[in-house]
Amino acid sequence: EAQVTQNPRYLITVTGKKLTVTCSQNMNHEYMSWYRQDPGLGLRQIYYSMNVEVTDKGDVPEGYKVSRKEKRNFPLILESPSPNQTSLYFCASSPGNQPQHFGDGTRLSIL
Amino acid sequence: SQQGEEDPQALSIQEGENATMNCSYKTSINNLQWYRQNSGRGLVHLILIRSNEREKHSGRLRVTLDTSKKSSSLLITASRAADTASYFCATDGYGQNFVFGPGTRLSVLP
Numbered sequence: 307e308a309q310v311t312q313n314p315r316y317l318i319t320v321t322g323k324k325l326t327v328t329c330s331q332n333m334n335h336e337y338m339s340w341y342r343q344d345p346g347l348g349l350r351q352i353y354y355s356m357n358v359e360v361t362d363k364g365d366v367p368e369g370y371k372v373s374r375k376e377k378r379n380f381p382l383i384l385e386s387p388s389p390n391q392t393s394l395y396f397c398a399s400s401p402g403n404q405p406q407h408f409g410d411g412t413r414l415s416i417l
Numbered sequence: 418s419q420q421g422e423e424d425p426q427a428l429s430i431q432e433g434e435n436a437t438m439n440c441s442y443k444t445s446i447n448n449l450q451w452y453r454q455n456s457g458r459g460l461v462h463l464i465l466i467r468s469n470e471r472e473k474h475s476g477r478l479r480v481t482l483d484t485s486k487k488s489s490s491l492l493i494t495a496s497r498a499a500d501t502a503s504y505f506c507a508t509d510g511y512g513q514n515f516v517f518g519p520g521t522r523l524s525v526l527p
Contacts, residue, residue, distance in 0.1 A: 346519055348518050349460070349505065351515055403447060404465075406460075406462065406515070408459035408461070
């Protein structure tokens, strides 16, 4: 089944403790992206990647890192999480300039 | 950056009625997409309209695009309770940087 898989789905952690949210897709898509969703603000793009070893900043990249060493994986790294990064995060992939397939989301709470 | 912005923020209608949502954006685009999100779940793609297209249909969905006004509309005909969800438009320019609007919350009452 074609899918985008995010892990974990839920995480409660504390300020400053490094965390990684994994994202994997099985559709051989070149394009992958991370978004955060906050009430009233819709989805805001954090980082995106057009192919292996190519990443670009979205609208809200501060406090986040990404890497794209393999086509299928696009992890989101929070080196020193802060409470303002509490949010619902989505990973998405697509074959180039085409509709995106979204994962089910990761709800992060940073205390 | 370009920004999709939906209008209205919330819409409540009776089953069987039509629902219309609008989206405005600020800069030139390659295409505009509409997505649907059920509460707390991932977004599901509904329809994509390219910048050189003016109207597109998919089942009960009709999307229009007016690039001179930088606006798009999504019409859902003969709505059902199962259409209750949030609807987002997303635009992309020339760098695969997608921008989503804040969404329209649609409630379809039985």
